[in-house]
Amino acid sequence: xxxxxxxxxxxxxxxxxxxxxxxxxxxxxxxxxxxxxxxxxxxxxxxxxxxxxxxxxxxxxxxxxxxxxxxxxxxxxxxxxxxxxxxxxxxxxxxxxxxxxxxxxxxxxxxxxxxxxxxxxxxxxxxxxxxxxxxxxxxxxxxxxxxxxxxxxxxxxxxxxxxxxxxxxxxxxxxxxxxxxxxxxxxxxxxxxxxxxxxxxxxxxxxxxxxxxxxxxxxxxxxxxxxxxxxxxxxxxxxxxxxxxxxxxxxxxxxxxxxxxxxxxxxxxxxxxxxxxxxxxxxxxxxxxxxxxxxxxxxxxxxxxxxxxxxxxxxxxxxxxxxxxxxxxxxxxxxxxxxxxxxxxxxxxxxxxxxxxxxxxxxxxxxxxxxxxxxxxxxxxxx
Numbered sequence: 211x212x213x214x215x216x217x218x219x220x221x222x223x224x225x226x227x228x229x230x231x232x233x234x235x236x237x238x239x240x241x242x243x244x245x246x247x248x249x250x251x252x253x254x255x256x257x258x259x260x261x262x263x264x265x266x267x268x269x270x271x272x273x274x275x276x277x278x279x280x281x282x283x284x285x286x287x288x289x290x291x292x293x294x295x296x297x298x299x300x301x302x303x304x305x306x307x308x309x310x311x312x313x314x315x316x317x318x319x320x321x322x323x324x325x326x327x328x329x330x331x332x333x334x335x336x337x338x339x340x341x342x343x344x345x346x347x348x349x350x351x352x353x354x355x356x357x358x359x360x361x362x363x364x365x366x367x368x369x370x371x372x373x374x375x376x377x378x379x380x381x382x383x384x385x386x387x388x389x390x391x392x393x394x395x396x397x398x399x400x401x402x403x404x405x406x407x408x409x410x411x412x413x414x415x416x417x418x419x420x421x422x423x424x425x426x427x428x429x430x431x432x433x434x435x436x437x438x439x440x441x442x443x444x445x446x447x448x449x450x451x452x453x454x455x456x457x458x459x460x461x462x463x464x465x466x467x468x469x470x471x472x473x474x475x476x477x478x479x480x481x482x483x484x485x486x487x488x489x490x491x492x493x494x495x496x497x498x499x500x501x502x503x504x505x506x507x508x509x510x511x512x513x514x515x516x517x518x519x520x521x522x523x524x525x526x527x528x529x530x531x532x533x534x535x536x537x538x539x540x541x542x543x544x545x546x547x548x549x550x551x552x553x554x555x556x557x558x559x560x561x562x563x564x565x566x567x568x569x570x571x572x573x574x575x576x577x578x579x580x581x582x583x584x585x586x587x588x589x590x591x592x593x
Contacts, residue, residue: 234267252438259407259530409529423457
């Protein structure tokens with residue numbers, strides 16, 4: 211009988227991280243490999259980009275085990291106006307209160323505009339520099355003796371540099387390993403074991419959704435053609451508004467397109483998916499989406515040429531972290547790649563990002579950032 215892991219790193223956790231999620235489903239549920247790859251890849255891909263064949267079995271439990279958190283009341287998901295942007299706006303309001311008018315309530319922070327001119331003022335305790343891309347981070351001198359690190363960044367076509375007593379590198383794994391110029395081989399090899407896969411979100415504006423209403427649907431899944439499922443795009447609201455919606459209302463349908471190729475390695479699936487996504491023209495994607503909708507919904511009165519008002523594609527080349535077996539706790543006596551980066555700062559540089567948690571969730575982003583800052587506090591306070 212299978213028992214879920216109780217503590218991060220217990221015997222069950224270690225075993226799950228030693229096998230693929232596909233193998234776990236075969237052992238626990240008696241499913242066939244073909245069933246998993248045909249019907250479950252889109253399900254798992256919704257949270258990790260690829261299918262169970264490419265993921266550590268522990269990834270199915272990482273969200274609840276890595277950083278135990280109180281369950282939300284009723285077990286519902288969190289949702290904010292503007293998505294995770296609301297969390298960033300709440301942080302901004304705390305750091306630079308004058309940047310957003312009103313109180314610190316979700317309603318005020320969401321409804322009031324950001325005063326961008328207040329973000330980067332000399333003399334303020336916190337400064338946020340937008341449109342600035344970090345391109346170089348390195349210690350000033352020997353790592354063990356350096357008192358500062360230099361950060362160079364590109365803004366408005368010019369390169370600037372500054373010195374800092376401590377630096378938190380919170381970028382994604384695919385860029386951080388290139389930005390830190392004196393990164394040791396141990397850390398480079400660890401970063402080489404972080405794999406990412408792409409995702410494309412197609413937002414399809416339709417003039418009405420009566421065709422779905424007739425079918426009794428607000429969303430559906432399929433297993434052939436482009437993408438895996440659509441849903442009526444949901445938006446969280448604040449205040450006392452009670453908007454109504456009917457089947458003749460215009461709305462946006464969100465279509466997620468994932469790129470999994472069961473049987474290939476985790477790394478190769480990511481590379482192949484990026485090549486396909488970037489190498490396919492908008493015209494071709496539009497054709498595929500229109501044909502997909504006509505094939506599925508023409509029987510309910512849908513006509514793509516008449517009913518689609520517009521299509522917007524959002525292509526994310528490194529959308530999902532794909533934790534492979536061994537990612538969480540290591541394999542063959544070797545430490546887990548994430549722990550090499552988490553366990554201690556590299557000189558005056560500490561590492562953050564949800565990559566290091568192996569579970570892509572805004573709460574883990576915050577927790578990883580908290581850990582990185584705490585690792586550097588002595589340097590910041592004592593010089």
